Amino acid sequence: MSEGATMSLERAFENQESVITIPLDVSDSAAVTAAFERVDRELGRLDILVNSAGINAPTPEANQRIVDANLKAVDDMRKGRTPRFDYLEDTTDDEFRRVMEVNLFGQFYTIRSAVPLLKRSSGGAIVNVSSVAALAGVAIPLYYPASKAGVLGLTRAAAAELAPYDIRVNAIAPGSVDTPLMRQQPDEFVQFLVGTQRIPRLATPREVAEMVVFLCDDETGGFYTGQTISPNGGIHM
Template identity: 60%
Template sequence: MKFQDKIVFVTGAASGMGLATAQAFAEEGAIVFGADISAGNLAQDVAAVPNARPVPLDIADPAAVRAAFGEIEREFGRLDVLVNAAGVNTPNRAAQEKLNELNYEGFVAMKEGRRPTPPEFFEQISDADFDRVIKINLYGPFYTIRAAAPLMKRNGGGAIINFSSAAALMGVAMPAYYPASKAGVLGLTREAAVELAPFNIRVNALAPGAVDTPLFRQTDPEFNDFLIGMQPIRRSAAPAEVARTVLFLAGEEGSYYTGQTISPSGGLVMQ
């Protein structure tokens, strides 16, 4: 097994790509700490994964992050892999439902040959909403990397994989907090890659496109089909496909990769 007895910490592990990643590492023999703010899903899904330990955690809380990594330090004294998969599209359910509604209205207008109403996201975003998404999507990975780095240095190396988004690599009309936060993740990844390379710690990013997660399925299926139709590969990815890329970057096969952004997006993003 490629990751036998390796210590792996995965955020956003209760569903979607985070859960698929936790499962993939566990299948390869790793001891997986699966962290998520959703305690119910952790208890149901992550607890069912062999060699996985559920960690209820709000990654936007720096004290809670320090405490979680402190537990790993006390028990194992090291960390091999950190995967920052936790993230949100919007600050709350109401904002997500409103965004879905606006996207669908624009899609219907285009379908009927009408000019869609131009979005006015900037005028509608509150300071609290912007701050909440930035805290989870950007501060969260900063907090976990800061906590993980000393454990990886002590271990003689490690691998960090941060989840960004295709929205960080192209112009998309959507609330600015999401592409801004995900673009910040790319800057964080590159800086960490340079700083941590002398310690044999590699840091890379993924920028996924359409992936068949519970969040993706909250959007109208017809609108999702429209988005997928813009890709050369006209389907969504399964979370397990993205997880396999994470394992590649974390393992020996990816040992010469650092500071890179790989976009599993069906060709939506080409670099």
């Protein structure tokens, strides 16, 4: 991110031949530290951090329980019945812990490792991916909105601490986005979800990516920090 430069999504990826890929589990603190040490060795600087790693369920079995519950809820509503959920009783300690470790602890680990590099670059931008589930009360397994709400608190606190170093920290809280994760849900549930929005469609991944680029760019996002921007189609206002 050069000072005064305006980015586009295409420009952000125009030098893909120089990209290095480091597979890792963001919930592993040591692995995150090692990854940023490699970034420092091979690239020598850091300007932008986007925290987008996340899971909506800790295991395939837990995800299937969500699918089954959503299908039953749609059927209940069609028959004029109030949907009932039992996520609280059905969630184990390990399931809750795993989602928190990935969605919340992982963002803390990456921010902690990135900050020394960003300070050395005399500033930069961090964008944390949260969810509209952190803003609106919805009946889903509690580990997901709890982890994503934690991301918003992490964002605000980091923004307050890092502003004097010219490091901006913001969050985006998307609603329904057309991703493989969303498509794990039954199509009838996806259509029901879309029908609850004022803009009745899924967001495209590009629409969310453009918001990330907007926040990372010095010219367009230079006066934003500690903010949560929620592209959610009007499901939450």
